[in-house]
Amino acid sequence: xxxxxxxxxxxxxxxxxxxxxxxxxxxxxxxxxxxxxxxxxxxxxxxxxxxxxxxxxxxxxxxxxxxxxxxxxxxxxxxxxxxxxxxxxxxxxxxxxxxxxxxxxxxxxxxxxxxxxxxxxxxxxxxxxxxxxxxxxxxxxxxxxxxxxxxxxxxxxxxxxxxxxxxxxxxxxxxxxxxxxxxxxxxxxxxxxxxxxxxxxxxxxxxxxxxxxxxxxxxxxxxxxxxxxxxxxxxxxxxxxxxxxxxxxxxxxxxxxxxxxxxxxxxxxxxxxxxxxxxxxxxxxxxxxxxxxxxxxxxxxxxxxxxxxxxxxxxxxxxxxxxxxxxxxxxxxxxxxxxxxxxxxxxxxxxxxxxxxxxxxxxxxxxxxxxxxxxxxxxxxxxxxxxxxxxxxxxxxxxxxxxxxxxxxxxxxxxxxxxxxxxxxxxxxxxxxxxxxxxxxxxxxxxxxxxxxxxxxxxxxxxxxxxx
Amino acid sequence: xxxxxxxxxxxxxxxxxxxxxxxxxxxxxxxxxxxxxxxxxxxxxxxxxxxxxxxxxxxxxxxxxxxxxxxxxxxxxxxxxxxxxxxxxxxxxxxxxxxxxxxxxxxxxxxxxxxxxxxxxxxxxxxxxxxxxxxxxxxxxxxxxxxxxxxxxxxxxxxxxxxxxxxxxxxxxxxxxxxxxxxxxxxxxxxxxxxxxxxxxxxxxxxxxxxxxxxxxxxxxxxxxxxxxxxxxxxxxxxxxxxxxxxxxxxxxxxxxxxxxxxxxxxxxxxxxxxxxxxxxxxxxxxxxxxxxxxxxxxxxxxxxxxxxxxxxxxxxxxxxxxxxxxxxxxxxxxxxxxxxxxxxxxxxxxxxxxxxxxxxxxxxxxxxxxxxxxxxxxxxxxxxxxxxxxxxxxxxxxxxxxxxxxxxxxxxxxxxxxxxxxxxxxxxxxxxxxxxxxxxxxxxxxxxxxxxxxxxxxxxxxxxxxx
Numbered sequence: 001x002x003x004x005x006x007x008x009x010x011x012x013x014x015x016x017x018x019x020x021x022x023x024x025x026x027x028x029x030x031x032x033x034x035x036x037x038x039x040x041x042x043x044x045x046x047x048x049x050x051x052x053x054x055x056x057x058x059x060x061x062x063x064x065x066x067x068x069x070x071x072x073x074x075x076x077x078x079x080x081x082x083x084x085x086x087x088x089x090x091x092x093x094x095x096x097x098x099x100x101x102x103x104x105x106x107x108x109x110x111x112x113x114x115x116x117x118x119x120x121x122x123x124x125x126x127x128x129x130x131x132x133x134x135x136x137x138x139x140x141x142x143x144x145x146x147x148x149x150x151x152x153x154x155x156x157x158x159x160x161x162x163x164x165x166x167x168x169x170x171x172x173x174x175x176x177x178x179x180x181x182x183x184x185x186x187x188x189x190x191x192x193x194x195x196x197x198x199x200x201x202x203x204x205x206x207x208x209x210x211x212x213x214x215x216x217x218x219x220x221x222x223x224x225x226x227x228x229x230x231x232x233x234x235x236x237x238x239x240x241x242x243x244x245x246x247x248x249x250x251x252x253x254x255x256x257x258x259x260x261x262x263x264x265x266x267x268x269x270x271x272x273x274x275x276x277x278x279x280x281x282x283x284x285x286x287x288x289x290x291x292x293x294x295x296x297x298x299x300x301x302x303x304x305x306x307x308x309x310x311x312x313x314x315x316x317x318x319x320x321x322x323x324x325x326x327x328x329x330x331x332x333x334x335x336x337x338x339x340x341x342x343x344x345x346x347x348x349x350x351x352x353x354x355x356x357x358x359x360x361x362x363x364x365x366x367x368x369x370x371x372x373x374x375x376x377x378x379x380x381x382x383x384x385x386x387x388x389x390x391x392x393x394x395x396x397x398x399x400x401x402x403x404x405x406x407x408x409x410x411x412x413x414x415x416x417x418x419x420x421x422x423x424x425x426x427x428x429x430x431x432x433x434x435x436x437x438x439x440x441x442x443x444x445x446x447x448x449x450x451x452x453x454x455x456x457x458x459x460x461x462x463x464x465x466x467x468x
Numbered sequence: 469x470x471x472x473x474x475x476x477x478x479x480x481x482x483x484x485x486x487x488x489x490x491x492x493x494x495x496x497x498x499x500x501x502x503x504x505x506x507x508x509x510x511x512x513x514x515x516x517x518x519x520x521x522x523x524x525x526x527x528x529x530x531x532x533x534x535x536x537x538x539x540x541x542x543x544x545x546x547x548x549x550x551x552x553x554x555x556x557x558x559x560x561x562x563x564x565x566x567x568x569x570x571x572x573x574x575x576x577x578x579x580x581x582x583x584x585x586x587x588x589x590x591x592x593x594x595x596x597x598x599x600x601x602x603x604x605x606x607x608x609x610x611x612x613x614x615x616x617x618x619x620x621x622x623x624x625x626x627x628x629x630x631x632x633x634x635x636x637x638x639x640x641x642x643x644x645x646x647x648x649x650x651x652x653x654x655x656x657x658x659x660x661x662x663x664x665x666x667x668x669x670x671x672x673x674x675x676x677x678x679x680x681x682x683x684x685x686x687x688x689x690x691x692x693x694x695x696x697x698x699x700x701x702x703x704x705x706x707x708x709x710x711x712x713x714x715x716x717x718x719x720x721x722x723x724x725x726x727x728x729x730x731x732x733x734x735x736x737x738x739x740x741x742x743x744x745x746x747x748x749x750x751x752x753x754x755x756x757x758x759x760x761x762x763x764x765x766x767x768x769x770x771x772x773x774x775x776x777x778x779x780x781x782x783x784x785x786x787x788x789x790x791x792x793x794x795x796x797x798x799x800x801x802x803x804x805x806x807x808x809x810x811x812x813x814x815x816x817x818x819x820x821x822x823x824x825x826x827x828x829x830x831x832x833x834x835x836x837x838x839x840x841x842x843x844x845x846x847x848x849x850x851x852x853x854x855x856x857x858x859x860x861x862x863x864x865x866x867x868x869x870x871x872x873x874x875x876x877x878x879x880x881x882x883x884x885x886x887x888x889x890x891x892x893x894x895x896x897x898x899x900x901x902x903x904x905x906x907x908x909x910x911x912x913x914x915x916x917x918x919x920x921x922x923x924x925x926x927x928x929x930x931x932x933x934x935x936x
Contacts, residue, residue, distance in 0.1 A: 116610050124606035131606065135808055137599015137815070138592035140773035142584050143766075184652055184775075184798040191797070195693070217796075224796045225663070228694030298611075305608035305803035307652075328685075328692045329659070330652040334802035335773035340603055347605070 110460050111432040112449040115253075115408060119451045120302025123364045130359075133343040140335035150316070151323045153332030154182045161345035162310055165300075166287075168352055169362070170397055171277050173289045178312050179319035182333045183326060186275055186296040186309035190247075191221065191329070193292050193311065196321035197245050197269045198229040207233035210247035211262045213254055213411070213445070215273070216438035218247055235440055236262045243267040248290075251276045254439050254447035255389055256407025258282070275299045276408055280365025283396035283403045291315060297341050299408060299451075301348060301361065306337040362398070369406035372450055372457055376410055379464040385416035386464075410448040422446045431463055578928050579900040580917040583721075583876060587919045588770025591832045598827075601811040608803035618784070619791045621800030622650045629813035630778055633768075634755075636820055637830070638865055639745050641757045646780050647787035650801045651794060654743055654764040654777035658715075659689065659797070661760050661779065664789035665713050665737045666697040675701035678715035679730045681722055681879070681907035683741070684915075686715055703908055704730045711735040716758075719744045722907050722915035723857055724875025726750070743767045744876055748833025751864035751871045759783060765809050767876060767919075769816060769829065774805040830866070837874035840918050840925055844878055847932040853884035854932075878916040890914045899931055 124131050145155045159180045166174040174180075183189035198206040208222045212235045222232040233239060236246050242265050250259040253276065261270045272290040276282065278300050293312045298304035313319040326333065348361045380386045391405035412433070414422035421443040423435035436445030450457070592599050613623045627648045634642040642648075651657035666674040676690045680703045690700040701707060704714050710733050718727040721744065729738045740758040744750065746768050761780045766772035781787040794800065816829045848854045859873035880901070882890035889911040891903035904913030918925070 114611065116612065118610055121606055121609050124604075124609070127605055129604075132602055132604050135601050135603065136592075136597075137595055137601075137812060138589055141589050141592065141770050142586055143582065143772045144584065145773075184802070187796075188798050221796050224793075225693050226696030228696065302609050304611045305613075305800075307798055307800055307802045325692075328655075328689055329797070330656050330775055332773075332775055334652070334775045334805040336804040336808045337802040340804045344605060 106459070106462065107430065108459065109430045109432065110456060110463060112452060112456075112460060113432045113434050115299075115449045115451050117298055117302040117304050117408075117451045118453045119368055119457075120361075120365070121453065123359075123361060124302070127347065127359055130347050131344055133340050135336055135339065140339065143332060145332070145335060145338075150179060150319055151181045153323075153326070153335075154180060155335055155338040155342065158182060158310075158338040158342040158345075161342045161349065164349050165345055166312075168349055169279060169284060170287050171279075171284050172274065172293055172295070172312055173287045174312060178314060179316065181311040181313055181319055181322045181326070182338060183309045183311065184330055184333050185298065185307045186273065186294040186311075187217075187221065188326060188329065188333075189294050189309050189311045189322070190218075190271065190273070192322040192325035193271045193294070193318075194222065194227075194230045194245060195325040196318045197271070197292075198227075200229065202229075205229055205231040207231065207239065207241055207244045208247065209233050209236040209239045209244050209263070210249070211236040211259070213252070213436065213439035213441045214247065215249055215253045216434060216447075239263060244269070246270045247273060249273040249275070251282045251405065251407055254409050254434070254445075255411040256281075256391065256405055256409065257389070258405075278365070279362040279396060279398045280369050280406070281408055282405045283394035284398040285394055286397065292318065297344075301341070301344050302451075303341060303344060306341050307334070308337045308341050366399075366403075366406070369408075369450065370404070373404075373406045375457075375461050376450070376464075379461050380412070382465055383467050385414065385419075385467065387413045387415050406450075408449070408451050410450055412446050412448055414444050414446070420444060429463060429467060431460065574927070574930065575898065576927065577898045577900065578924060578931060580920060580924075580928060581900045581902050583767075583917045583919050585766055585770040585772050585876075585919045586921045587836055587925075588829075588833070589921065591827075591829060592770070595815065595827055598815050599812055601808050603804055603807065608807065611800060613800070613803060613806075618647060618787055619649045621791075621794070621803075622648060623803055623806040623810065626650060626778075626806040626810040626813075629810045629817065632817050633813055634780075636817055637747060637752060638755050639747075639752050640742065640761055640763070640780055641755045642780060646782060647784065649779040649781055649787055649790045649794070650806060651777045651779065652798055652801050653766065653775045654741065654762040654779075655685075655689065656794060656797065656801075657762050657777050657779045657790070658686075658739065658741070660790035660793035661739045661762070661786075662690065662695075662698045662713060663793040664786045665739070665760075666695075668697065670697075673697055673699040675699065675707065675709055675712045676715065677701050677704035677707045677712050677731070678717070679704040679727070681720070681904065681909045681913070682715065683717055683721045684902060684906035707731060712737070714738045715741060717741040717743070719750045719873065719875055722877050722902070722913075723879040724749075724859065724873055724877065725857070726873075746833070747830040747864060747866045748837050748874070749876055750873045751862035752866040753862055754865065760786065765812075769809070769812050770919075771809060771812060774809050775802070776805045776809050834867075834871075834874070837876075837918065838872070841872075841874045841878075843925075843929050844918070844932075847929050848880070850933055851935055853882065853887075853935065855881045855883050874918075876917070876919050878918055880914050880916055882912050882914070888912060897931060897935060899928065 140155075143153070145153050149156075149159075159182075162180055163174045166172045181189065181192065183192060194206075194208060205228055208218070208230050209232075210218050214235070219232040219234075222230060230245065233241075233244065236244075244263060244265070244267075246261050246263050246268060248259050248261050248270055250272065251257065252259050253273075256276075270290065270292070272288065272293045274288060274293050275296050276299055277284070277288065277295075281299075291314045294309060295312070296309035297306055298309075311322060313322065351357050351359050351361070377388060380388055389411055393402050393404045395401070396403040412422065414425060416425070419425045421435070423433055423443065423446050426433050426446060433446035433448045435443050436447075437443050439445070439447065448460075452460075608623075611621070613621050617624075617627075627650075630648055631642045634640045649657065649660065651660060662674075662676060673696055676686070676698050677700075678686050682703070687700040687702075690698060698713065701709075701712065704712075712731060712733070712735075714729050714731050714736060716727050716729050716738055718740065719725065720727050721741075724744075729736075738758065738760070740756065740761045742756060742761050743764050744767055745752070745756065745763075749767075759782045762777060763780070764777035765774055766777075779790060781790065819825050819827050819829070845856060848856055857879055861870050861872045863869070864871040880890065882893060884893070887893045889903070891901055891911065891914050894901050894914060901914035901916045903911050904915070905911050907913070907915065916928075920928075
């Protein structure tokens with residue numbers, strides 16, 4: 001096993017065995033720092049072997065590997081498209097660490113292809129023991145969480161904190177009539193919704209569409225099982241037909257725009273992916289009130305590793321079919337993650353009830369995002385060869401202030417003459433991003449994660465500033 | 469919200485907030501007892517509304533609801549079969565609690581349709597704080613666990629304990645060449661294996677087969693998305709064809725028999741579902757060495773709520789494709805559950821390294837199962853209207869003793885004249901079981917969970933003794 005793994009094993013073990021050693025001083029600090037560096041090292045290493053266009057959830061502008069054998073498979077498959085076969089060449093990349101403060105290497109590989117939300121780690125470290133949870137060995141052994149609930153694997157405490165959260169933020173209607181369905185990330189809930197909205201007895205699969213640029217995983221996740229129930233049908237703006245499922249991601253992954261459905265038909269259905277409708281990224285202009293709304297812990301509190309999302313669903317039959325999907329797919333959702341995230345949400349919410357308290361998640365996130373976007377815009381301006389979307393500011397009902405949009409991803413366009421493929425151009429400068437082609441548009445665009453740790457982000461800005 | 473849910477919420481909350489209150493005395497005891505009773509109450513209540521043939525994993529002879537709207541759907545679907553449409557009538561069931569010691573009501577509904585492994589709860593309560601884990605708020609936030617591993621979302625500590633476990637028990641080969649793929653229960657891994665073994669470019673879906681009686685969820689889980697990659701093709705024994713995926717569940721769910729593949733062909737593949745190949749259920753006669761072997765925490769330590777399973781996979785390409793499936797399906801697997809189960813397994817394993825220690829999971833399980841089967845066989849004999857399979861004893865290499873088979877499910881045949889439908893007959897006596905029809909055989913058979921809590925099991929035996 002390589003060194004990196006050993007380090008990680010040791011860290012995990014310590015965490016598993018330890019009891020409430022939240023900030024255990026210098027040795028721990030060094031171990032963690034070392035471990036993080038090695039993680040980044042190996043992520044970069046892997047990036048040289050794997051290609052990135054990631055799985056689901058307008059949530060998961062995040063993970064996403066296509067291993068090489070898979071690529072061969074996709075080439076052979078009738079479903080595959082040109083965008084599936086691109087890969088990062090191993091040869092052109094020399095690996096070095098990209099974390100540590102100050103960065104030890106200015107020419108390290110920087111992987112901002114995935115939206116791994118590690119920017120939030122620092123917040124949770126500052127929270128100390130408050131965010132910890134103890135799970136007794138005998139607890140939650142049963143498959144069942146609450147058999148009186150339609151979603152029988154939903155932990156009541158998790159549901160309670162979710163309702164409390166939306167009530168505080170004001171970003172979605174969570175009245176008593178609304179069903180909460182928990183999922184293994186919003187990725188699973190997206191598939192559950194496709195299953196729930198597709199007629200089971202139709203001769204043809206239901207068309208699934210989203211306006212370009214759409215989240216890069218929607219096509220892949222819709223089609224990987226070649227379901228007879230639904231199939232990817234591309235750009236919603238050019239779709240001709242009456243029956244469809246339209247995916248509306250707002251704020252949109254990848255470009256941060258605020259969106260509404262572009263189609264309208266009696267036989268059409270919509271799924272609203274609201275992974276980024278939180279105060280750190282955009283103004284909360286009102287409580288969303290759509291039929292199916294998807295949220296995820298990954299982009300709200302940053303706990304992507306918990307694999308936890310939730311759907312707010314108006315219609316009982318749809319909620320029942322979504323529950324059925326999750327039952328068949330994974331017989332429910334990790335109770336450990338549900339209890340842990342319930343605790344995390346509770347801490348976030350309790351902090352808003354203490355007057356004068358400074359540990360407020362959304363304010364923290366907003367400060368980070370606003371600072372990063374300021375740096376990014378300055379670097380882009382200085383470079384002279386890139387451009388970024390502009391956003392109008394709006395009144396945020398959560399903060400009570402006029403506020404700008406700070407998306408979780410930068411949708412960068414390369415304006416340099418002669419450069420048609422921005423991803424390749426940046427890769428040649430050891431900067432890994434996701435090509436616009438995966439989002440249904442030109443290769444002049446790339447998507448860049450804004451959610452990595454500070455050290456990585458600052459190195460990214462330096463790199464950008466060095467490009468002409 | 470009904471009373472049951474409130475009680476549960478309170479319990480969860482206490483657990484979430486508390487720190488290391490493992491056995492908090494009389495009040496807690498009463499609360500838990502009350503909560504458990506109410507759970508059983510609501511399970512029984514739900515059973516009157518929902519029908520049970522359960523999701524996956526020869527693992528999950530466990531959960532499994534088909535909600536009423538779903539049934540309508542299945543009726544309409546071309547995939548549906550007669551077995552999908554049966555339901556429990558709400559009218560004929562009056563609900564009462566089935567737990568508590570001694571049982572307060574002799575005529576309560578007893579739900580042994582699902583294989584909820586609550587028999588292990590008592591063991592973990594006796595283990596006290598040893599099984600507890602603390603999860604710090606800042607930990608495992610990233611999507612990535614170990615990017616140097618093919619299965620990049622596999623926590624190294626979980627993998628380490630899995631290898632240790634198989635080395636101790638001797639039930640499967642886990643040499644270094646073998647890949648470990650973690651899944652959200654073996655249900656997800658089963659689907660990952662179907663995906664991995666099906667040619668992506670075939671004109672026809674791959675045939676998926678298993679010898680009758682096969683686990684009732686195999687057909688449903690194979691077909692619910694109407695995949696173009698694979699489709700359920702029924703009983704392996706009567707299958708004619710060259711290309712197939714054969715599911716081999718051993719010991720078999722539902723009948724406890726030790727199985728090998730019944731088909732053999734160059735183009736055939738097998739998935740070995742070894743959910744019950746543990747010393748509490750059967751003799752460990754050697755280390756299984758198949759291409760794909762599935763295991764689950766639900767039936768080994770009893771932590772069904774963690775939704776965690778693992779596959780041992782020989783072939784790298786297959787392992788990569790399975791990983792890809794899980795990435796597309798849920799972007800990995802709950803790290804919280806992986807760390808928690810790593811701790812659980814560590815405790816189980818450590819107990820085997822302490823000489824003279826009495827807290828040994830497999831011995832505990834074996835004692836329970838052997839006692840329960842003795843009681844069951846006596847009751848069946850006394851009734852005169854049922855029969856059970858007989859098993860040969862074998863030398864168990866783990867215990868070093870000649871040992872009988874004590875399956876996690878009783879495969880009961882009704883021999884009473886005039887009774888063709890054993891499930892209905894038992895349901896009329898408020899005993900909920902799963903009909904043989906769901907397993908591809910006659911309705912004279914039913915499958916009964918042997919893994920419920922003591923109180924429920926004892927009530928079941930009394931009920932059986934009252935039938936003539």
